[in-house]
Amino acid sequence: MSLQAVNLGLPKTGTTTLAKALRLSGLSVADHRLRGRQVDDPVLKKQFVADVLYRGYFATGDPLAEIPGIGAISEMSMLNSERSLWPQCDFALISAIRTHHPGVKFLASWRDPFTLSQSMLGWNTMGIERLPASAIPGLPSGYGETTRERVQWIEGHYATLSHWFRDDPDFLLFDIADPTAPEKIGAHLGRDLPWWGQLNANPDMDRERA
Template sequence: MSAVRVVNLGLPKSGTTTFNKALAASGWRVADHRIRPRQTADAALHGAFVGDLMYRGYFGSGDPLALFAGFDAISETSVMRRGVNFWPQTDFGLIEAARRHHPGLRFVATRRPTADICASMAGWSNMLDRLPHYAIPGLPQGYGRAEDERARWIEAHYAFLRRIFEGSEAYLELDVGAPDAAGRLSAHLGVEIGWWGRANAKRAAG
């Protein structure tokens, strides 16, 4: 049975690594992008992408969190590499299934200014080559290299989340650079956050 208490629905480069590090420093076991062997004794999960596991659960049993026993949080759901392409944070059906199966589940959408996310994507490894190569919800194949295309996609994603969670206390859009970010997250989750800062700030392109 899943013990996941919070799922981050933010896009890549929105502060997902900061979110991961903050919860890990607070004693939570966090699934971030891919499951590491040190995180679970279940060898079947070693190396599995978080997004893939969410869809396996969703289409296998209806519960996107069914395969996350032992984890407290999910910080990065998407993957886009070597033919693997999953974006659970954009999927209405999957999000609604998680809410239905786990009534007490909390959701966070880490956020930075759109221009900053765009710039981080441009400076992260070969992301600008990968974005146009894959068909991503809201960003079809062939789009995403231009900054204005990425900006339109980013803005639409957070508008989508605000719409489906409208009026719900289970959802927090979190500006990770705000002075009160740690306090807002702490209040949302009902726990003290043991660390807050800026993680994974930059990796050289290429």
């Protein structure tokens, strides 16, 4: 299966929902970490998508060199106490994906920046501890503790995507709160999405898409 779609949205913007929708449309989807059903090599199972992409990129030039059977990527960042990798913010890597996989369609899942900031704040210490402690493109170590800093980072990421992909027919930015989002995504990818819902919601906040 050739690569069909890559989502460049930030975490907590409906990426888990998007993964399921694309999977049910018939694509093999990599979402944050690789699952057993997506790769044959047992060494790759449970590895972070970001790590696999960077290994392929620096070893061969093709970020998907190690996962040629993947049809879509719904979420590619990695953030833990040891490492911080954000391929969706790396335009050299994104350009390499396009070069090695002509015809790939890019998506950017989006939600209101304040709402997204609050969702990050309330999910597994992401906003409270991990964002300020990590070096992230557009959000250097020591920043991201306040709502204002997180919102500015979020707005900056999507403004940069809109700049780089301006007037590009292979790019679609969509609002996960838009009831017509599934139709827009399906039209962009040229395939029907038989399902759309809400997964991985934050139990401590309003019922948000993850």
